[in-house]
Amino acid sequence: MDGTSGFPANGSGAAAPADLVWPADETQVPDWVYTDRRIYEREQERIFFGRHWNFVGLECEVPKPGDYIRSYVGEVPVVVTRDMEGGFHVFENRCAHRGAEYCREYRGNTERFVCPYHNWTYDLAGDLVAVPFRRGVKGKGGMPPGFDMTEHGLRKFKVSAYRGVIFATACEDMEPVEDYLGPGIREQFDIIFDGTEQVLLGLHRNILPGNWKLYQENLKDPYHATLLHTYLTTFGLFVTSNESDIMVDPIGRHSALLSRRPQGRPDVSEEDSAQIAAYREGLKLNDESVLNFVREFDSSWSGAAMTIWPNMTALRQTNILNTRLIVPRGPDELMMIWAVFGRASDDEEMTRHRLRQNNIFGPGGFLGIEDNEALKFVQDGLRRSMPRVGLALLGDDEEETDTIITERAIRAMYRYYRETMAL
Amino acid sequence: MSGTATADKPREARADRAAFRDLRLEIEEFHYDYADALERGEVEQWCEFFTDDAFYCIVARDNHESGLPLGLVYCEGKGMLKDRAFALRNTEMYAPRYLNLQINNVRVHEAAGTTIRAEANYLLLETLVEEPSRIQQVGKYYDVFERVDGRLLIAERKCVYDSVVINNCLVFPV
Numbered sequence: 232m233d234g235t236s237g238f239p240a241n242g243s244g245a246a247a248p249a250d251l252v253w254p255a256d257e258t259q260v261p262d263w264v265y266t267d268r269r270i271y272e273r274e275q276e277r278i279f280f281g282r283h284w285n286f287v288g289l290e291c292e293v294p295k296p297g298d299y300i301r302s303y304v305g306e307v308p309v310v311v312t313r314d315m316e317g318g319f320h321v322f323e324n325r326c327a328h329r330g331a332e333y334c335r336e337y338r339g340n341t342e343r344f345v346c347p348y349h350n351w352t353y354d355l356a357g358d359l360v361a362v363p364f365r366r367g368v369k370g371k372g373g374m375p376p377g378f379d380m381t382e383h384g385l386r387k388f389k390v391s392a393y394r395g396v397i398f399a400t401a402c403e404d405m406e407p408v409e410d411y412l413g414p415g416i417r418e419q420f421d422i423i424f425d426g427t428e429q430v431l432l433g434l435h436r437n438i439l440p441g442n443w444k445l446y447q448e449n450l451k452d453p454y455h456a457t458l459l460h461t462y463l464t465t466f467g468l469f470v471t472s473n474e475s476d477i478m479v480d481p482i483g484r485h486s487a488l489l490s491r492r493p494q495g496r497p498d499v500s501e502e503d504s505a506q507i508a509a510y511r512e513g514l515k516l517n518d519e520s521v522l523n524f525v526r527e528f529d530s531s532w533s534g535a536a537m538t539i540w541p542n543m544t545a546l547r548q549t550n551i552l553n554t555r556l557i558v559p560r561g562p563d564e565l566m567m568i569w570a571v572f573g574r575a576s577d578d579e580e581m582t583r584h585r586l587r588q589n590n591i592f593g594p595g596g597f598l599g600i601e602d603n604e605a606l607k608f609v610q611d612g613l614r615r616s617m618p619r620v621g622l623a624l625l626g627d628d629e630e631e632t633d634t635i636i637t638e639r640a641i642r643a644m645y646r647y648y649r650e651t652m653a654l
Numbered sequence: 655m656s657g658t659a660t661a662d663k664p665r666e667a668r669a670d671r672a673a674f675r676d677l678r679l680e681i682e683e684f685h686y687d688y689a690d691a692l693e694r695g696e697v698e699q700w701c702e703f704f705t706d707d708a709f710y711c712i713v714a715r716d717n718h719e720s721g722l723p724l725g726l727v728y729c730e731g732k733g734m735l736k737d738r739a740f741a742l743r744n745t746e747m748y749a750p751r752y753l754n755l756q757i758n759n760v761r762v763h764e765a766a767g768t769t770i771r772a773e774a775n776y777l778l779l780e781t782l783v784e785e786p787s788r789i790q791q792v793g794k795y796y797d798v799f800e801r802v803d804g805r806l807l808i809a810e811r812k813c814v815y816d817s818v819v820i821n822n823c824l825v826f827p828v
Contacts, residue, residue: 337716337818433717433724437820461745517733517740566819571724586728590738595712595726595824601747603823608749 237386238280238401247273247654258624258638260645262613265442270652271562277651278541279305279559284391284398284411286543286556287311287321289570291395291429297340297355302568303558304388304399305542310334310344311397314355319392321399322357322385337434357385394424396545396554412539413480419487419537422530423547428575432585435569437594439603441610443542443559444648446567449602450538451486451640453477454625459605462597465514468492468522469534475635476532483643484540492524492533492549521587524549527574540647550581551588563614569593674762681772681799684806685757692826693753697739700827705800705807706732712813712828715793726815726824738827748825754779754787755828757795768801769809776813778828780821791815791828 248269254261264270279285287302293313301324302311308324324334326346333346343360344353352361359380367373388399393408405411412420439446449455456469463469474491516522524533527550537545544555552573558566571593573585593599613621623645626637648654684703691699704710711725729735759775773796780790793815800809813828 338720431722433714433720433722435714435724435726435820436818437822439822459747461747462741465745517736518731521734521737582723583730586723586725587730587734589724590728590734593724593726594820594822597741597746600823600825604748604825607822 239276245273247652251654253649253654254620257642257646258622259620260623260641261620262618264648265444265610265613266562268562270654271559273652274559275305275307277653278648279307280401281651282400282402282405283541284400284405284408284539285388285541286396286539286554287399288397288556289395289429289431289554289572290319290392290397291431291572292338292434292570293319294431295340297342298338299334299341299344299355300338301334301336303542303556303566304401306559306561308332308334309388309399310357311399312355312357315342318356319390319397320356321388321390321397322353323387325385326351327359327383327385353385357387359384394421394426395429396424412485415478416480416485416487416537416539419478419489419535420539420545422528423535423537423545423552425528429552429572430575430577432571432573432582432589434571435567435593435595437567437569437603438560439565439567439606440563441565441606442562442613443557443565444644445606445609446544446555446557446565447538447540447644448641449606450488450536450544451479451644452638453488453635454638455605456488459601460598462591466516466522471635474633476632477634477637477640478632479640479643483640483645483647486538486640486643488534488536488640489532490534491531520584521590522549523584523588525581525584540644546592548591549588550585551592552585553589553592563610567594674765677762677765677770678760678772680806681762681770681774682757682760684799685760685774689755689757692755692828695753695826697742697826698736701732701735701739703808704732704735704811705802705809708732708735708808709810709812710735710808710827711811712815712824714818715814715816716818718812718814726820727827742826746825748823749782751783751825752781753826754781770799770801770806772797772799776828788821789817790821790824792817793828 251263285304288300288311292300293311296313296315299310299312302309309321310324312320314320324332326333328351329348331346331348333344350363351359354360365374388401391398391408398408409417457464457471469490476489478487478489534548542557546553553569553571556568560566571589573582591597594603623638623641626634626639628639630637630639688703710729712727713725717724756777757774760772762770762772764771773794775794778791779787781787793813796812797808798810799806
């Protein structure tokens with residue numbers, strides 16, 4: 232069958248719900264973008280199945296021929312495979328026969344997928360290769376004579392692997408991933424994914440009771456960094472007077488929060504110490520090696536927190552390297568799949584250094600706990616209280632990009648979002 | 655599946671079941687004190703259940719079985735445990751919660767000199783304000799105890815959790 236046909240319509244025609252009207256003031260974000268089921272369904276069509284590249288996994292998650300992982304495009308379960316020739320495939324985790332979600336393991340290695348219900352069998356490219364009792368038994372039953380296996384494979388996505396990162400799209404004529412990222416963002420992306428061989432250290436999974444866009448916003452929001460994450464300021468990892476740059480691609484969908492950690496403890500300005508309640512001078516960790524920064528990148532920035540629209544974040548923070556895959560699960564819930572990696576060239580001590588440093592992120596990490604808690608608080612507020620608008624009014628759209636107390640990147644994301652969603 | 659790697663020793667191989675029974679009771683008492691400290695949020699006290707060079711990690715079962723070392727929490731040495739305790743007490747933001755840590759199915763596998771290898775099941779129930787109680791973690795401890803000055807301390811605790819998809823976040827250790 233034609234590779235990517237058979238997907239739901241990508242919403243080019245249908246009008247937006249008439250009762251949902253965006254506020255005239257661009258700094259306001261209406262509650263219903265986080266809570267309304269119709270908006271959520273429109274997002275699946277126009278964003279995740281629209282003209283975008285979806286992040287589905289890293290090459291180092293499927294390092295060998297025959298390796299596979301479970302993953303998602305939007306809310307839809309998919310399987311990512313590496314075939315015997317090394318090529319990558321992404322197809323739905325739903326049998327073409329009766330719809331069973333056939334792949335039930337987090338990861339594995341196989342030559343074929345057999346749906347356990349009636350043993351329909353697919354190869355690593357998602358093509359149907361066997362159907363039991365096709366001719367029936369004793370000349371009775373079986374498939375109709377015209378049944379063509381090539382027309383009943385799994386629905387496949389177009390796939391592109393760029394620098395160790397696997398993307399999938401339902402769109403037939405997407406531009407290359409390089410162009411999708413754009414020059415400035417691509418440059419930062421290429422520093423994290425620098426072409427050296429990566430090695431997977433492991434995954435975290437968590438369900439967060441919040442709308443998927445809140446996670447994009449969280450990583451486009453430098454304002455919260457020192458106010459919520461007082462671990463950073465307490466132990467001198469980051470203060471607002473550190474050199475920073477908030478990079479947004481020209482149409483507002485991707486971003487990079489870049490920061491430079493000074494040697495030793497940062498200079499804490501009077502503004503910093505006055506605004507950040509938890510700052511206490513001179514506090515030190517018992518084990519400071521956790522904060523060591525082994526230089527490994529050709530960049531003057533020691534940290535980059537990137538959002539790649541619509542479902543990816545990529546982070547390098549000192550020697551922490553991770554990606555997060557955002558899986559929407561209804562308006563009020565997302566699942567996060569964190570992939571943490573190092574390099575094939577790491578020795579045992581470097582691997583352990585990365586593992587120790589990863590106490591900072593993940594759903595049990597010092598920053599991860601706080602982000603997940605804060606986003607739950609937001610969704611609880613939006614879901615249960617009297618509707619209102621949220622505010623994203625700090626900073627200025629034309630400001631210098633080293634401005635840190637700003638919500639410019641969130642506003643840019645919603646400009647692009649409204650255009651894509653025709654809202 | 656290799657999830658029960660330390661549990662495959664035949665029961666017949668256990669020479670002295672009575673001695674192991676005494677040890678099991680001692681370890682159970684240790685677990686009850688340990689759970690009590692965490693339930694009360696006494697995170698500084700929690701650190702004192704470990705040796706100075708203890709290794710403590712919390713690892714998702716799928717990672718563990720795939721040989722992937724990433725920990726949700728990964729601490730080498732008591733210093734790192736203390737730093738986590740400090741952060742929980744002083745810098746971390748999280749919703750208030752009640753914790754209930756159940757530790758059971760204790761099995762002693764090996765006792766040689768001052769070193770004891772054991773395992774146990776654990777279950778962490780978490781209750782947030784006006785929310786129903788929920789299972790936050792269900793898993794298994796793979797432990798190495800060291801007897802120091804007559805007192806048992808954890809030299810190594812690997813917490814391997816079946817509840818791979820975490821309910822938002824794990825705030826307190828298990």
